[in-house]
Amino acid sequence: MVRVSVVGAHGRMGGNVVKAVEGAKDMELSVTVDAGDGLDAITPENTDVAVDFTVPSATLDNVLSLVSHGVSVVVGTTGWTDDKLDQVREAVGKHPGTSVFIAPNFAISAVLADYFSTIAAKYFESAEVIEMHHPNKVDAPSGTAIHTAKGIAEARREAGLGSIPDDTKSDGGSRGQLVDGVHVHAVRLRGLNAHEEVLFGNAGEQLVIRADSFDRSSFMPGVLLAVRKLSSGKYQGLTVGLNNFLDL
Numbered sequence: 001m002v003r004v005s006v007v008g009a010h011g012r013m014g015g016n017v018v019k020a021v022e023g024a025k026d027m028e029l030s031v032t033v034d035a036g037d038g039l040d041a042i043t044p045e046n047t048d049v050a051v052d053f054t055v056p057s058a059t060l061d062n063v064l065s066l067v068s069h070g071v072s073v074v075v076g077t078t079g080w081t082d083d084k085l086d087q088v089r090e091a092v093g094k095h096p097g098t099s100v101f102i103a104p105n106f107a108i109s110a111v112l113a114d115y116f117s118t119i120a121a122k123y124f125e126s127a128e129v130i131e132m133h134h135p136n137k138v139d140a141p142s143g144t145a146i147h148t149a150k151g152i153a154e155a156r157r158e159a160g161l162g163s164i165p166d167d168t169k170s171d172g173g174s175r176g177q178l179v180d181g182v183h184v185h186a187v188r189l190r191g192l193n194a195h196e197e198v199l200f201g202n203a204g205e206q207l208v209i210r211a212d213s214f215d216r217s218s219f220m221p222g223v224l225l226a227v228r229k230l231s232s233g234k235y236q237g238l239t240v241g242l243n244n245f246l247d248l
């Protein structure tokens with residue numbers, strides 16, 4: 001049995017992870033913590049893998065603390081920058097046997113949309129990302145949209161494409177956030193859960209790649225897959241993105 005502890009267990013995602021782990025035949029729920037509890041109760045003696053779904057401002061410290069105590073971590077919380085990822089790489093390097101997996105999105109539809117976008121990117125002159133989420137989300141743009149935009153930008157660079165055409169001279173903020181040269185727009189709307197549209201354009205044509213997570217159950221198979229992969233001990237160090245565990 002894989003022993004799993006959950007950090008952020010009272011949250012929307014953490015609560016779903018608790019239920020998913022309880023429902024998995026090969027896993028048992030060990031420790032659950034939320035804000036104010038501290039992480040001391042989670043140890044290598046009771047936990048094979050901890051799962052963190054907290055807030056962007058807390059997740060780095062959580063991961064560094066768990067790794068320093070010898071606990072491997074699956075992370076779904078957003079807010080990761082290159083600098084923060086480097087800090088995690090350094091920490092796991094100092095604690096052999098620990099591993100960390102971070103994914104901006106665990107839903108297969110979103111992972112495939114992200115992947116297909118990197119394939120489409122080099123064929124189009126224009127690309128923009130629109131993410132749409134529930135209004136309780138604390139960060140914008142979404143971690144997924146940032147990842148998608150960066151993937152598009154990298155594919156464009158590799159293909160030798162220049163910057164995306166845009167003659168806008170003044171926008172008052174309406175053109176969204178530029179992520180690596182790609183405009184990203186964030187919508188917050190009651191009734192939505194997690195949705196992303198990637199728009200690609202050429203003269204006279206458009207391709208739209210869209211992923212919809214209507215319910216948080218969509219993330220659970222990916223979370224359990226990541227827990228199983230890390231508990232196998234085959235993935236040392238830091239791995240970013242569920243695409244690494246899929247045959248893409």
Ligand SMILES: NC(=O)c1ccc[n+]([C@@H]2O[C@H](COP(=O)([O-])OP(=O)(O)OC[C@H]3O[C@@H](n4cnc5c(N)ncnc54)[C@H](O)[C@@H]3O)[C@@H](O)[C@H]2O)c1
Nearest residue numbers: 008010011012013034035054058076077078103104105106
């Ligand atoms: N990777 C994915 O597939 C995916 C899917 C959905 C949400 N998310 C991300 O997961 C994160 C959580 O989303 P949510 O909707 O569950 O948020 P939420 O606000 O419902 O839950 C966050 C929980 O973390 C707790 N928390 C805050 N600080 C903590 C700390 N230091 N230690 C322990 N617990 C702490 C809060 O009390 C709360 O219960 C966000 O960053 C969100 O963007 C990722």
Ligand SMILES: O=C(O)C1=N[C@H](C(=O)O)CCC1
Nearest residue numbers: 078104105137142143144194
């Ligand atoms: O509901 C959220 O919050 C989500 N956050 C992730 C992100 O920011 O990309 C994944 C989708 C849901």
